[in-house]
Amino acid sequence: MIKAEFSDRVDKTWVFRIGLWSVLLSYWNRLALLFLPKLSIMTRKETDEMGINVQYWHWLVFGMILVIAEIFVPSFTIFWFGLGGILVAVVLLITDISFTWQLFTWAIASCGFTFLWFKYIRPKMADRTRAGLSREAAMGETGQVIRKPDENRRGIVRFTTPLLGSEEWSFICESQVAVGDRVRVVDISGNTLVVKSE
Numbered sequence: 001m002i003k004a005e006f007s008d009r010v011d012k013t014w015v016f017r018i019g020l021w022s023v024l025l026s027y028w029n030r031l032a033l034l035f036l037p038k039l040s041i042m043t044r045k046e047t048d049e050m051g052i053n054v055q056y057w058h059w060l061v062f063g064m065i066l067v068i069a070e071i072f073v074p075s076f077t078i079f080w081f082g083l084g085g086i087l088v089a090v091v092l093l094i095t096d097i098s099f100t101w102q103l104f105t106w107a108i109a110s111c112g113f114t115f116l117w118f119k120y121i122r123p124k125m126a127d128r129t130r131a132g133l134s135r136e137a138a139m140g141e142t143g144q145v146i147r148k149p150d151e152n153r154r155g156i157v158r159f160t161t162p163l164l165g166s167e168e169w170s171f172i173c174e175s176q177v178a179v180g181d182r183v184r185v186v187d188i189s190g191n192t193l194v195v196k197s198e
Contacts, residue, residue, distance in 0.1 A: 054099055056092035059085045059106070077114055084110030138163055138185050142198065145181045149173065154192060157183055171195045 063085025070079040087109045088102050097105070141163055149155035154170040155177065163169065163185075171193040177183060187194035 054102060056089045059089035059092060059102070063087075063089060076117070080113035080117055081106075081110040083113050084108075138188060138193070141185045142182055143169075143185075143195075145171075145177050145179055145183055148177055148179055157193065157195060169193045173197065 063082040066078050066082030066085060068082075070076065070082070084106045088106045091097065091105055092102070141159060143157040143159040143163070145155055146158050146168070147156040149172060154172055156168055157171045158168050161167075170191070171183065172189070173183065173195050175197050177195075177197050182198045183195035184198055185193050186196050
């Protein structure tokens with residue numbers, strides 16, 4: 001329950017941040033006209049004349065710094081903004097664009113990468129193993145006896161796919177089983193499976 005609440009809170013936080021970026025981006029020209037009147041409509045030549053000369057390697061360094069910053073802030077979102085900066089560096093290698101279009105490209109790419117991550121890629125990366133799941137995940141699974149139980153020790157059963165993080169488990173069984181028999185899990189008692197022969 002706590003993990004779900006934390007996940008919901010994190011998702012809502014990033015939805016808010018992406019929304020804020022979208023609003024800022026949509027009002028960029030209006031904001032630029034208020035605070036920097038010439039910057040919003042300047043061409044590359046005019047930007048260079050004012051002394052604003054952002055080269056591709058500036059964006060490359062900026063992007064790499066953001067990607068490296070992800071190591072220290074493990075949210076896996078700063079990474080996408082760094083990737084947006086690297087994309088702007090690649091665009092500047094191909095064509096020459098004004099500083100306004102560089103910022104616009106960076107903001108759109110960063111928001112796009114972040115959206116793609118949270119909407120499509122992250123949900124597909126969910127852990128689908130059964131390690132750490134409750135006993136219901138083990139119920140009904142079948143395995144093969146590799147050591148039969150006797151009076152002094154429990155038997156060992158092996159599963160083709162790991163069950164709760166392990167391929168081999170000790171087991172107890174009410175009926176007699178031999179090595180090679182198939183058994184089905186009916187219960188878990190501590191660290192021991194309770195099985196019955198098929």
